[in-house]
Structures are given as structure tokens and as C-alpha cells.
Amino acid sequence: MAPKSTPSSALTRLILGRSPSQSPAISLRHYSAPIDNTIPGAKQKYVPTSGRYPKGFLVSGTHVGVKPTNKSTPDLAFIASETPCAAAAVFTKNKFQAAPVTVSREMLKRRNNTGVRAVIINSGCANAVTGKGGMEDAEKMGLEADRCFEDPNDGKGSSTIVMSTGVIGQRLPIQKILHRIPSAYDALGTSHDHWLATAQAICTTDTFPKLISRAFSLPSSPSSEYRIAGMTKGAGMIHPNMATLLGIIATDAPIAPALLPSLLTNAVNKSFNSISIDGDTSTNDTVAVLANGAAGGKEITSESSEDYAAFQTTLTEFATDLAKLVVRDGEGATKFVTIRVTEAPSEVGARKIASTIARSPLVKTALYGKDANWGRILCATGYAQISEPGMPINEVPEIVPEKTSVSFIPTDGSPELKLLINGEPESVDEARAAEILEHEDLEILVRLGGGKEEAVYWTCDYSHEYITINGDYRT
Amino acid sequence: MAPKSTPSSALTRLILGRSPSQSPAISLRHYSAPIDNTIPGAKQKYVPTSGRYPKGFLVSGTHVGVKPTNKSTPDLAFIASETPCAAAAVFTKNKFQAAPVTVSREMLKRRNNTGVRAVIINSGCANAVTGKGGMEDAEKMGLEADRCFEDPNDGKGSSTIVMSTGVIGQRLPIQKILHRIPSAYDALGTSHDHWLATAQAICTTDTFPKLISRAFSLPSSPSSEYRIAGMTKGAGMIHPNMATLLGIIATDAPIAPALLPSLLTNAVNKSFNSISIDGDTSTNDTVAVLANGAAGGKEITSESSEDYAAFQTTLTEFATDLAKLVVRDGEGATKFVTIRVTEAPSEVGARKIASTIARSPLVKTALYGKDANWGRILCATGYAQISEPGMPINEVPEIVPEKTSVSFIPTDGSPELKLLINGEPESVDEARAAEILEHEDLEILVRLGGGKEEAVYWTCDYSHEYITINGDYRT
Numbered sequence: 001m002a003p004k005s006t007p008s009s010a011l012t013r014l015i016l017g018r019s020p021s022q023s024p025a026i027s028l029r030h031y032s033a034p035i036d037n038t039i040p041g042a043k044q045k046y047v048p049t050s051g052r053y054p055k056g057f058l059v060s061g062t063h064v065g066v067k068p069t070n071k072s073t074p075d076l077a078f079i080a081s082e083t084p085c086a087a088a089a090v091f092t093k094n095k096f097q098a099a100p101v102t103v104s105r106e107m108l109k110r111r112n113n114t115g116v117r118a119v120i121i122n123s124g125c126a127n128a129v130t131g132k133g134g135m136e137d138a139e140k141m142g143l144e145a146d147r148c149f150e151d152p153n154d155g156k157g158s159s160t161i162v163m164s165t166g167v168i169g170q171r172l173p174i175q176k177i178l179h180r181i182p183s184a185y186d187a188l189g190t191s192h193d194h195w196l197a198t199a200q201a202i203c204t205t206d207t208f209p210k211l212i213s214r215a216f217s218l219p220s221s222p223s224s225e226y227r228i229a230g231m232t233k234g235a236g237m238i239h240p241n242m243a244t245l246l247g248i249i250a251t252d253a254p255i256a257p258a259l260l261p262s263l264l265t266n267a268v269n270k271s272f273n274s275i276s277i278d279g280d281t282s283t284n285d286t287v288a289v290l291a292n293g294a295a296g297g298k299e300i301t302s303e304s305s306e307d308y309a310a311f312q313t314t315l316t317e318f319a320t321d322l323a324k325l326v327v328r329d330g331e332g333a334t335k336f337v338t339i340r341v342t343e344a345p346s347e348v349g350a351r352k353i354a355s356t357i358a359r360s361p362l363v364k365t366a367l368y369g370k371d372a373n374w375g376r377i378l379c380a381t382g383y384a385q386i387s388e389p390g391m392p393i394n395e396v397p398e399i400v401p402e403k404t405s406v407s408f409i410p411t412d413g414s415p416e417l418k419l420l421i422n423g424e425p426e427s428v429d430e431a432r433a434a435e436i437l438e439h440e441d442l443e444i445l446v447r448l449g450g451g452k453e454e455a456v457y458w459t460c461d462y463s464h465e466y467i468t469i470n471g472d473y474r475t
Numbered sequence: 476m477a478p479k480s481t482p483s484s485a486l487t488r489l490i491l492g493r494s495p496s497q498s499p500a501i502s503l504r505h506y507s508a509p510i511d512n513t514i515p516g517a518k519q520k521y522v523p524t525s526g527r528y529p530k531g532f533l534v535s536g537t538h539v540g541v542k543p544t545n546k547s548t549p550d551l552a553f554i555a556s557e558t559p560c561a562a563a564a565v566f567t568k569n570k571f572q573a574a575p576v577t578v579s580r581e582m583l584k585r586r587n588n589t590g591v592r593a594v595i596i597n598s599g600c601a602n603a604v605t606g607k608g609g610m611e612d613a614e615k616m617g618l619e620a621d622r623c624f625e626d627p628n629d630g631k632g633s634s635t636i637v638m639s640t641g642v643i644g645q646r647l648p649i650q651k652i653l654h655r656i657p658s659a660y661d662a663l664g665t666s667h668d669h670w671l672a673t674a675q676a677i678c679t680t681d682t683f684p685k686l687i688s689r690a691f692s693l694p695s696s697p698s699s700e701y702r703i704a705g706m707t708k709g710a711g712m713i714h715p716n717m718a719t720l721l722g723i724i725a726t727d728a729p730i731a732p733a734l735l736p737s738l739l740t741n742a743v744n745k746s747f748n749s750i751s752i753d754g755d756t757s758t759n760d761t762v763a764v765l766a767n768g769a770a771g772g773k774e775i776t777s778e779s780s781e782d783y784a785a786f787q788t789t790l791t792e793f794a795t796d797l798a799k800l801v802v803r804d805g806e807g808a809t810k811f812v813t814i815r816v817t818e819a820p821s822e823v824g825a826r827k828i829a830s831t832i833a834r835s836p837l838v839k840t841a842l843y844g845k846d847a848n849w850g851r852i853l854c855a856t857g858y859a860q861i862s863e864p865g866m867p868i869n870e871v872p873e874i875v876p877e878k879t880s881v882s883f884i885p886t887d888g889s890p891e892l893k894l895l896i897n898g899e900p901e902s903v904d905e906a907r908a909a910e911i912l913e914h915e916d917l918e919i920l921v922r923l924g925g926g927k928e929e930a931v932y933w934t935c936d937y938s939h940e941y942i943t944i945n946g947d948y949r950t
Contacts, residue, residue, distance in 0.1 A: 095874040096857035129853060129876070131899055168850035169900040281858040361836065365942055375643035378604060382571035383756040399570040401604070424606055425644040464942050467840055 051213035054227040054252035056294025060187035061201030066124030074201035085292035086257035087116035092285035098128035099138040114257035127164040128283040148185035199231035210325040234326035247287035254293030271319035332465030345451035356384035358459035368461035372433035374419035403449030411441040526688035529702040529727035531769025535662035536676030541599030549676035560767035561732035562591035567760035573603035574613040589732035603758040623660035674706035685800040709801035722762035729768030746794035807940030825930035831859035833934035843936035847908035849894035878924030886916040
């Protein structure tokens with residue numbers, strides 16, 4: 001479906017038609033992530049103070065008060081493209097899918113990944129396990145967002161992706177949300193403050209808003225500048241039962257709608273699907289990408305083109321950087337740990353081992369304790385392929401104990417610390433190990449000695465604070 | 476292989492030949508589990524003060540000092556049958572298998588599960604990831620135990636099952652252990668104190684020794700009394716990296732050696748393979764059963780006999796009670812939780828869901844926080860079937876959200892508390908939920924509404940203490 005209006009006229013209408021405010025009000029930080037100096041000192045550096053945002057996208061973060069206790073923090077995010085655009089999304093595989101997941105998946109299918117105008121997102125309530133009423137609420141959110149545009153009805157139903165995050169099992173305060181959607185539209189803008197407020201509005205218990213933007217070029221038009229921006233939120237399913245990960249990526253590069261799903265899937269497999277906070281997978285997890293082509297240039301229409309490959313690399317790297325921010329803000333996390341499994345016969349096998357190490361409570365507590373505990377790393381490697389009793393054995397690369405090596409790779413560029421070489425334990429320099437483990441960042445390298453494939457996972461540790469956060473009474 | 480000497484003469488020789496002491500010395504409790512009033516008050520009730528032990532088995536727990544800091548606590552367990560007996564074992568599926576696992580598996584294979592005289596076990600060092608030298612150490616332990624008997628060499632090599640538990644990656648102090656094996660043989664006896672000291676000797680950081688014994692009968696000879704006794708140890712892989720679960724079961728019932736492996740596998744699948752402390756599976760996990768037929772009666776030789784079915788039930792129940800003791804002593808555990816998944820199309824699918832709930836860190840922290848958090852239970856149910864990206868999807872019963880119900884079953888016999896009925900959240904009586912969650916024991920019941928199969932798992936919670944124990948520096 002072709003855009004119905006030129007970028008500039010749509011932009012003018014969007015900006016002038018309803019007089020968007022310059023910057024949403026932001027004050028209390030009781031519920032959503034803070035965006036001022038109450039962000040933990042160590043996380044401040046991850047919050048950008050400026051950005052290079054894609055053309056033709058307008059965004060806002062406004063206050064609804066989805067949670068009654070939230071009196072002023074933004075909890076409604078509106079992301080609009082001035083022209084109908086290509087869009088794709090990857091959704092949770094959890095069998096209990098939230099209503100907005102179902103509604104958005106069906107919308108994208110119905111529209112063949114094209115003609116999408118907006119993303120509307122509320123935090124504070126996940127609209128998950130809410131039955132038929134919840135489905136109707138999710139549909140209403142999309143339709144109310146549609147109505148903000150000139151041509152809400154092209155005969156294909158809603159053109160808005162809907163997302164929700166927050167408590168499971170409670171109905172949305174739908175009237176409050178619907179009532180505020182026109183104001184959210186009025187508040188749309190393109191400034192860094194707009195983007196930051198929008199990133200804040202999707203947060204739940206995150207300690208900082210997660211926003212990245214950057215410029216890139218494509219081989220076919222090296223002088224053109226394209227831009228990509230995105231936001232995400234984590235950080236575990238929490239207090240009382242959050243339905244968790246959301247990611248939204250927008251680019252002004254021109255990409256054929258049919259190519260967007262595979263570009264996103266490839267990127268997500270190496271980014272959002274390669275992180276682990278606690279191994280739980282929520283009812284609402286959704287990552288979406290929108291491409292409106294507003295920066296002009298030749299549309300990417302073939303998977304074999306140079307532009308396609310270049311954009312895939314850009315998107316994957318961008319999604320990886322976003323996903324890493326989720327790990328940085330893992331509940332109670334004191335460590336950011338890269339798990340790299342190399343010399344594997346297959347990537348799938350390497351992934352399985354990396355994810356098993358990343359999820360092992362014993363590895364995660366040892367990291368918290370700054371313990372160079374290669375035994376637990378090796379043990380997790382060794383049980384990565386184990387199936388439940390009675391279940392078929394999973395296919396994984398043959399692990400050969402005598403070929404397996406484990407090292408810590410320091411993040412300061414100093415030499416690796418070898419813990420196990422070809423199945424033989426090293427006499428570990430504990431002082432050196434302690435030095436390496438003092439840093440927030442660490443890489444664990446497992447060499448399988450049996451092939452050329454590799455996989456990478458990012459994870460954090462389990463701390464007392466993780467237990468405190470997640471063990472809290474619901475209040 | 477037929478017994479070479481009569482039970483009575485062998486018993487006399489064992490008891491009188493080397494003057495076993497009446498009770499091993501037990502004093503300090505710095506390393507192994509205590510067996511006196513330093514056992515936590517809440518666990519005291521799980522330590523028996525008497526027992527009904529199987530005929531023809533003699534046991535001892537003696538002090539070696541495998542860990543140099545252990546000055547007097549028993550850390551060498553010797554379990555001997557007065558006659559060569561049938562034996563079977565189930566071993567860890569971890570790819571990094573400890574030396575004693577390899578040695579014992581090969582011995583049982585070589586002997587076709589018969590002609591076994593003893594089990595020799597040390598705690599304090601797992602003899603795991605110790606290379607060729609470790610294999611030789613494990614073999615030496617078995618051969619030294621063999622030498623205590625009259626006829627050590629029947630041409631089939633060692634007749635002793637070897638087990639080790641403790642730190643990974645360190646060599647055994649093998650000379651110290653070999654030197655003490657004759658004394659351990661001298662210390663063999665049949666009293667309750669002997670059994671308790673033996674159960675204590677296999678412990679690492681367990682807070683109490685885990686020992687059960689009971690009498691049973693078989694349909695073909697209802698007037699005969701058979702006995703079964705067993706011990707186990709847990710309780711997580713810990714400080715710095717323990718290689719964990721061991722179980723030894725001995726019975727004086729007469730069972731054909733060829734039937735023992737399947738009897739044990741069936742029992743273990745519903746007991747030791749249905750518990751989860753933290754989802755990690757160690758390098759040393761081993762459960763063995765010995766049957767010496769010392770109580771006489773007709774040997775069980777057919778899988779279709781009534782006696783076989785009756786013994787299977789007895790063995791499974793016995794193993795389940797042993798396995799539950801491991802959960803009771805989970806590291807930092809404050810809760811004992813039964814996860815029951817019913818109305819499933821297949822048992823395999825029900826097991827997968829039960830184990831996923833049992834392993835979910837978010838469920839386990841909610842239990843610690845006494846939080847009636849059905850959202851997390853439902854969420855874990857929903858992602859039980861999820862495979863890694865790129866991995867084939869696991870087969871599981873179809874989960875139908877609209878047919879799924881979740882309840883808490885109180886352990887005091889009061890009515891269940893329904894949290895979710897056919898996919899619709901209940902308005903939870905929080906006061907009642909809090910009341911139920913105050914108890915140490917709790918059952919979580921998930922009804923899938925799609926079949927007649929079920930599965931049960933037992934698990935504990937994640938507490939601050941779990942993090943403290945497992946996050947500790949290696950010292």
C-alpha cells in the first residue's frame with residue numbers, strides 16, 4: 001500500500017493539526033522509570049542526552065494513570081508514522097498470550113505488514129489473562145489511535161500496533177486510556193525530549209528509560225543518511241507479576257514490507273532472544289519494527305541485495321545494543337556477563353549451551369559472589385542437552401570433556417584467565433580472578449574444540465536484591 | 476552369580492572377623508551434617524531415632540578427613556552385603572561425569588547387575604573433572620573395598636560401587652582414603668547408630684542426615700517380612716562447587732538381577748527425577764539399589780508377577796520419600812511445594828509443565844514472599860513448551876488457556892483456594908491466601924482440562940539464604 005499523503009504535509013498536519021505540546025510533564029518516579037538524577041549513578045551513562053531520530057516519526061509519552069497510584073508519570077506511549085509504513089513484529093511464544101499480542105499479530109497479518117500508522121502502548125497493566133473483554137479493550141485502543149488520523153478506515157481495519165505491559169490478570173482502565181489517546185496524539189513531537197518521554201512511558205520497574213538512536217548509510221546510496229531509533233523495557237516479571245519485554249524500533253530507510261519480518265526475526269534471534277534475566281518468558285513480550293522510507297532512496301526489495309545485507313547488520317547490531325540495556329537493568333543485577341560458546345559443531349548447539357549457562361542459578365549466584373567457579377560453568381555446559389525423563393533427547397553438538405576449555409575474558413583488554421584447558425583444571429590465580437570479577441562486565445568463554453560455530457548470550461547475576469524484589473508481597 | 480557363602484556364616488565373619496566397633500565416633504559438625512541437637516529445630520523430626528533395617532547388610536560411617544578442615548566427622552561410608560547381591564544404579568546424564576560414575580557404571584555392566592558386594596562412598600571431594608588420575612583413584616577405592624572380603628577376585632574385577640561427592644576439580648586424598656577403608660570395614664555393623672552414621676558420612680552441606688527404613692510384604696508370601704532402607708544427600712551444588720545428589724537403597728527382598736534396572740529407573744523417574752532445587756544437574760548424581768535376598772522367599776523373576784508390581788510400588792514410594800527429604804533440605808529453603816499438573820493429554824507433557832513451574836525463579840521467589848501469584852504460575856505453564864530460537868519445538872500437550880485452572884491446595888485438609896478457573900482469574904481472598912502460605916507445605920494444582928494424565932514435582936523456594944549460600948566466596 002502506497003503512502004496516501006506526502007511526508008511533509010502529513011508531518012505538518014501531525015505537528016500543527018492538534019498543537020502537540022513541546023514536552024510532556026514528568027515528575028514523580030514511584031512507578032515508571034525516572035529520567036532525572038534519581039536514576040542510579042551507575043546507569044546514568046546509558047540514558048542519552050540527545051539523539052538522531054528517523055524522519056517522519058512522531059512520538060509522545062503522556063500520563064493516564066493506568067495504575068491508580070501513578071499520579072503523573074507517563075504511562076501511555078504513542079509512536080506515529082506520518083505516512084502508512086511497513087511494519088513487522090516478533091511475539092512471545094508463551095501459550096498464554098496477552099490480548100494486545102493477539103490483536104497486533106492479526107492486524108499485521110491482515111495488512112500484510114504494510115499500511116501501519118502507529119504503535120500505542122500502555123504500561124501499568126498487561127491486559128493478559130483478561131478473556132474476551134480484554135480482547136475488546138485491546139481492539140478499542142487500536143481503533144481510538146486510528147481515529148486520530150485523517151483516513152482511519154481504508155477497509156482493512158485498524159492500522160495500529162497495540163502493546164501493554166504490567167500486571168497480569170487485571171482489566172485495563174480502558175475508558176481512562178481511550179479518553180487520553182487524543183491528548184497523546186496532540187502531544188506528538190520529534191524532539192529528543194519527546195523520544196525520552198516515550199521511552200519512559202513504556203517502563204514499569206525499570207530503573208532507567210532505554211532509548212538508542214543512530215545514523216547509518218546503505219551501499220546503494222552512500223551519501224544518504226538514514227536513521228534508526230528504538231526503545232525497550234525489561235526487566236523481569238515482577239511485583240506482583242509483570243508481563244515484560246517490549247521493544248519498538250523505527251527507521252526512515254525504505255524497506256519492502258515483505259522483507260521486514262525475516263530481517264526482524266534474524267535480528268531478534270541474535271539480540272532479544274539471546275539475553276536472559278531469569279529464564280522466564282512472559283505473556284506480552286513483543287518486539288516491533290517500523291520502516292516508513294521517509295529518508296527516501298531506493299527501496300530494499302531483494303534479500304540478495306547489498307543493501308539488504310547492510311541493513312540486516314545495522315538492525316541486528318541496533319537490536320543487540322537495545323537488548324543489552326535490558327540486561328544492564330536486570331532486577332537486582334550487579335554484573336553484566338557475556339557468555340560466549342565457540343568451536344561448536346553447530347550454532348544451535350552452541351546457543352543451547354550458552355543459554356543454559358546464562359540461566360543456571362548456581363552460575364548466577366557465583367557471579368554475584370565474585371567466585372571464579374568454573375565447576376558450575378562446566379556443569380551447566382554438561383547438562384545443557386539433558387531432556388526431562390521420558391522426553392526425547394535434544395540434539396546438541398557432542399561435548400567432549402577432554403576438548404572443553406573455560407576462560408574468563410576481562411573487559412579491560414588484559415589477557416584471558418584460563419580456568420580449564422582441554423578438560424584439565426588450571427591452578428587458578430585467585431588474586432587475578434578476584435581482580436577480574438571486581439568489574440561490572442565479564443565475558444565467560446567456553447571453547448568446545450569441536451567445530452567452528454559459536455553463539456553469544458548476555459545475562460546478569462542473581463543477587464539478594466533479586467530475591468527481595470521478586471519475593472515481595474503484592475501491595 | 477550365586478552367593479558363595481550362607482548368609483549367617485558371612486554375617487558372622489563380617490561382624491566377628493575384624494571386630495567392628497559398635498558405633499563410629501561423631502563429634503564436630505563443621506563440614507558434614509550434624510546428627511545431634513544442632514540440627515535445625517524444624518528438621519529434627521525428619522531424623523529417625525530407630526529403624527527396621529534389611530537383613531544381611533552391614534554399614535559404617537567413619538572419619539577420613541577428605542577435607543583437611545574435617546577433623547572428626549564421618550566422611551567415608553561403607554555399605555556391605557554379607558553375600559554378593561543384585562544391584563542397579565541410575566547415573567547423571569551430565570556430559571561431564573565424575574570418575575566414580577564411569578567406574579561404577581562399567582562395573583555393573585561387566586557384572587550384569589549381579590555379584591555386587593559393597594558400596595564405598597566418600598564425601599568432601601567429588602573426584603570430578605580429574606582426568607585419568609581421577610579414574611585410577613576411583614578404581615583403587617573399589618579394589619581396596621573388595622580386598623576386605625574373603626574372595627576379592629572372582630575374575631570379574633571389582634564388585635564394589637564407588638561414589639564421591641563434594642568439590643569438583645580436585646583430586647582425592649586417595650592414600651588417606653585407601654588407608655581408612657580397612658577400618659571402615661572393621662566398623663561395619665547393623666544397628667540404627669551404624670545406619671545413621673553412614674547416612675551422615677555421605678552428607679556435604681546437608682543440615683541433617685537423610686535415612687529411612689521400613690518393612691513390607693509381598694503378595695506371594697504375605698507372612699514374610701521384608702525390609703528396605705536407604706539414605707540420600709542433597710542439597711544443591713554449593714560452596715564452592717559440590718557434585719551433588721547421591722542415593723543408596725538396600726533391601727533384603729529376593730529380586731532377579733535382570734529386573735532391578737527397570738524397577739529402579741521407574742522409581743527414580745517419579746522420585747529423584749521429579750524434584751528440583753535449582754534445576755542444576757551435577758556431575759556425580761547417582762542412585763543405586765542393592766537386593767541381597769537375605770530375607771528369603773521366592774525370587775521375583777517376572778515383570779508380570781504380582782510380586783513385581785508390589786515391589787515396584789514399594790520401591791517408588793520409598794524413593795519418593797527419600798527424594799522429598801532432599802527438597803526439605805534445599806539450600807535456604809523455607810517452603811516444601813508440591814506441583815501437581817492434572818487433566819493432561821500426556822504424562823510427558825504434564826511432567827514438562829510441572830518441572831518448568833518448579834524451576835521458575837519467579838515462582839520460587841513468590842513462594843518465598845508468600846505471594847499468591849498465579850500469574851507467574853500460569854506464565855511458566857505457558858512457556859513450558861518453548862524451545863530455544865532455532866531449536867525444534869518440543870512436543871507437549873496442547874495448553875488451552877480457556878480450559879486451564881490453578882489452585883492452591885492447603886496441607887491442613889481445608890478446601891482448595893481457586894486462583895484461576897478455566898482461564899478466568901478469580902477474585903482472590905488474600906487473607907485466606909496468606910493463611911495458606913504461612914504453612915511450610917503447599918500444593919499448587921494446575922488443571923489443564925485436556926486429558927487424564929498427571930505428573931507431580933516437588934520443589935522449594937528461593938530465599939535470601941539461597942543467594943548467600945551460593946554466592947559465597949570460595950573459602
